[in-house]
Amino acid sequence: xxxSKLLVLEGLRKKLLLKVLMRVGxxxxxxxxxxxxxxxxxxxxxxxxxxxxxxxxxxLAAIGLLLFAYFLAAIYxxxxxxxxxxxxxxxxxYADMYKAEILVKAIPEMLPGLSYNAxxxxxxxxxxxxxxxxxxxxxxxxxxxxxxGAIGSTAFSFAEVLAEEYRQDGDSQPTWQDLFRGxxxxxxxxxxxxxxxxVYPDGVKYxxxxxxxxxxxxxxxxxxxxxxxxxxxxYFEVYGTDQTxxxxxxxxxxxxxxxDFTKQTGKKLQFSFKGSKAYFGIYYPMGKMLFIPPLxxxxxxxxxxxxxxxxxxxxxxxxxxxxxxxxxxx
Amino acid sequence: xxxxIILAIIVLAVAxxxxxxxxxxxxxxxxxxxxxxxxxxNRYDLIPNLVDTVKAxxxxxxxxxxxxxxxxxxxxxxxxxxxxxxKLNSEISGALRQVMVAVENxxxxxxxxxxxxxxxxxxxxxxxxxxxxRFYNNAVTEYNNAIQSxxxxxxxxxxGYKPKPVFExxxxxxxxxSAKGLFSHS
Numbered sequence: 456x457x458x459s460k461l462l463v464l465e466g467l468r469k470k471l472l473l474k475v476l477m478r479v480g481x482x483x484x485x486x487x488x489x490x491x492x493x494x495x496x497x498x499x500x501x502x503x504x505x506x507x508x509x510x511x512x513x514x515l516a517a518i519g520l521l522l523f524a525y526f527l528a529a530i531y532x533x534x535x536x537x538x539x540x541x542x543x544x545x546x547x548x549y550a551d552m553y554k555a556e557i558l559v560k561a562i563p564e565m566l567p568g569l570s571y572n573a574x575x576x577x578x579x580x581x582x583x584x585x586x587x588x589x590x591x592x593x594x595x596x597x598x599x600x601x602x603x604g605a606i607g608s609t610a611f612s613f614a615e616v617l618a619e620e621y622r623q624d625g626d627s628q629p630t631w632q633d634l635f636r637g638x639x640x641x642x643x644x645x646x647x648x649x650x651x652x653x654v655y656p657d658g659v660k661y662x663x664x665x666x667x668x669x670x671x672x673x674x675x676x677x678x679x680x681x682x683x684x685x686x687x688x689x690y691f692e693v694y695g696t697d698q699t700x701x702x703x704x705x706x707x708x709x710x711x712x713x714x715d716f717t718k719q720t721g722k723k724l725q726f727s728f729k730g731s732k733a734y735f736g737i738y739y740p741m742g743k744m745l746f747i748p749p750l751x752x753x754x755x756x757x758x759x760x761x762x763x764x765x766x767x768x769x770x771x772x773x774x775x776x777x778x779x780x781x782x783x784x785x
Numbered sequence: 786x787x788x789x790i791i792l793a794i795i796v797l798a799v800a801x802x803x804x805x806x807x808x809x810x811x812x813x814x815x816x817x818x819x820x821x822x823x824x825x826x827n828r829y830d831l832i833p834n835l836v837d838t839v840k841a842x843x844x845x846x847x848x849x850x851x852x853x854x855x856x857x858x859x860x861x862x863x864x865x866x867x868x869x870x871x872k873l874n875s876e877i878s879g880a881l882r883q884v885m886v887a888v889e890n891x892x893x894x895x896x897x898x899x900x901x902x903x904x905x906x907x908x909x910x911x912x913x914x915x916x917x918x919r920f921y922n923n924a925v926t927e928y929n930n931a932i933q934s935x936x937x938x939x940x941x942x943x944x945g946y947k948p949k950p951v952f953e954x955x956x957x958x959x960x961x962x963s964a965k966g967l968f969s970h971s
Contacts, residue, residue, distance in 0.1 A: 646909065683923055699820045702916035 460556055464754045467549040472750055478539050482532065490528055497521055544747040553748035554600065557760070562602065565764045566771075569604040576601050576614040581641050585734035586651045586727035593618035593634050600746060606771065609778035613640040613770070615745055616736070637722075637739040638770070642777055647731045650697035652704050653677065654713070654726035657690050684710050690717045691724075704728040712776035716769060733777055737770065803940045810928040814949060817921035821952075824914045825860075825874060831910060832857045832881075835903050839884060842894040846887050853880045881907065922951045 501517035504510075544550055554573035562571040576598025583591050601614035616639040623629035677694040680701045687710040695701030705728075717724055723738040739745055745766060749759040836850050843850065859865060860873045885907065888895050929948045932941035941947075 646912070681923065681927075683919060683926075698817070698920045699824070699913065699917045702919045703913050706912075 461754060464549070464552055464556060467552060468748070468750065468754055471543055471547075471549045475539055475543055475750065479536055482535055482539075486528060486532060490525065493524055494521060540750065541747070544750060550748055553754065557748075557754070558600075558746075561760055562764075565760070566602075566604075566767060568606070569602050569767070569771075572601045572603070574599060577612065577616055577639050577641060581734070582616060582618060582635075582639060584729075585639075585641075585732075586729035587653065587725070587734070589634060590618060594621040595619040595631065598639070602767065604771075606774050607778040608645055609642060609774060611640060611642040611774050613638055615639075615739075635736055635738075638737045638745050640733075640735045640737075640770070640774070642733040642735075642774055644728075644731050644733055644777065646704070648697075648700050648704055648728055650695060650700035651676075652680075652693065652695040652701040652726070652728040654691050654693050654705070654724075656717075656723040656725060657688075657692055682710065684714075686714050687711075690714055701728075704733075706776075706779075708779055709773075709776045712773055716773055720766070720769060735773070799936070800940070803937055804944070807928075807931055807937060807940055807944060807946060810924070810931045811946065813924040814921070814928050817917065817924040820917040821914070821921055824910065824917045827910045828874075828877065828881075828914065829857050829861055831903065831906055832877075835881075835884065835907070838897075838899050838903055839888065839891075839894060842891045843884075843887060846884065849880055849883055849887070853877065853884065856880065878911075918952045925949045925951050 497517055497520055501513055505513045551573065554571075558571050559573065562569055579593075579596045579598075582596065582598070583593065596616070596618050598614045598616045601612055603610075603612040605611065615637070617636050618634040619631040620634050621629060622632045676696050678696075678698070680693040680695045680698055682688055682693060682702070682705065684707065691713065693701060693705070713724060713726070716722070720737075724735060725738075726733065726735045728734075746763045747759075748754070749756055752758065832853055836854055840847070840850055856873055856877050860870060860877065865873065885904065888900065888904075894900050928946075929951075931937045932946045933948060
């Protein structure tokens with residue numbers, strides 16, 4: 456990349472940083488006086504009470520109330536700041552240019568065999584037909600930053616995906632709820648199954664019947680498959696339409712790799728095997744996207760890229776296991 | 786009197802629960818056995834095709850091929866005990882593996898489309914057999930746990946349920962199960 460483009464990009468980053476700091480500053484300017492006013496009022500009211508009653512518990516109550524208010528304010532403010540940063544870094548001129556100029560060129564070099572397309576994503580049809588009952592009809596769907604490649608004879612593509620559902624309960628304000636937020640993979644397998652196998656993070660069992668209850672027909676098709684791997688069962692729970700086919704798709708080596716990934720990253724993983732494809736999603740909660748360009752350090756600083764590449768490498772380990780799982784002789 | 790009725794209802798409810806539970810576990814084992822049989826049947830179906838394809842090329846392995854065909858015929862007949870069948874399947878698996886290894890000496894055969902397809906089917910069948918055995922072992926373990934722990938053990942003896950053996954693959958068989966391991970570096 457030539458230095459003039461780098462200069463332009465660095466200029467954009469500085470401009471954006473200023474914009475973000477200003478937005479955060481405005482929020483702080485509203486919040487801090489409000490908190491100060493609240494503190495002053497609480498002190499006024501409670502000290503008056505204390506003077507009358509001389510009861511020490513009143514002071515404790517005042518401190519408790521203030522701490523609670525500060526706690527709520529801190530949570531709200533950090534969410535707001537994350538949202539502001541996320542908004543500017545995920546889309547807009549700077550993010551687009553960084554992806555087009557840096558990622559497109561750096562990824563094939565740092566991750567041989569992979570190519571990056573900033574504007575392409577996982578097609579909506581692939582996502583909705585992935586076999587996960589709840590992903591069938593997202594009301595809103597975005598995907599971009601697709602990486603494609605092949606390991607052995609296993610071709611794959613993955614990208615960041617946000618799928619949302621429009622929810623309105625009674626007279627309440629309608630909201631957009633996340634169905635999935637994270638990185639979604641579509642992997643072409645060399646083996647085929649007529650059944651559907653779903654692997655959820657452990658803990659879903661407590662509400663899976665409710666989730667599947669929305670689609671009662673679906674619920675009947677799936678049965679809980681208990682696998683013999685104790686470590687795997689600790690992190691995941693499996694539902695399948697056929698016990699043998701589920702075990703055919705989930706080889707012991709693949710299960711090991713899935714456990715390793717979860718242990719190393721702490722991320723939640725969910726898998727679906729359907730037809731000749733494996734689909735899997737890695738959850739990245741709001742504000743923790745797989746990739747956002749650097750904001751507080753220079754565009755020449757490669758740390759952001761290195762973190763991203765390290766994460767992608769770990770993800771491709773799972774694809775390696777899928778490839779081994781279905782490594783036929785060619 | 787009331788106490789006796791309540792107690793009787795509780796005992797009956799527990800009995801029904803355990804009876805159903807044991808029947809469910811037993812059915813699961815039957816399903817798993819059926820699944821293994823279905824997968825083994827696929828393996829038997831593959832043998833005639835494989836023998837037809839390789840016999841024209843293989844001059845030194847006629848004996849193994851003949852043995853394979855004979856073992857298949859025996860395994861498909863009804864007058865073989867379950868124990869013999871198990872042994873037979875282990876031998877079929879070993880013989881198939883032997884044939885697949887011998888193919889390495891016949892480059893023309895190794896690269897023929899027909900053989901490649903058969904090899905792919907074989908790998909797939911071995912993977913599915915392995916999966917159905919894992920299903921079987923899991924079902925049997927759950928069944929054995931249910932009939933050997935209290936109070937399941939009381940109901941099991943009344944119902945005549947006995948512990949079942951889990952499937953233990955012979956060393957040669959275990960290698961045969963990872964069929965793709967044979968060729969993945971070729």
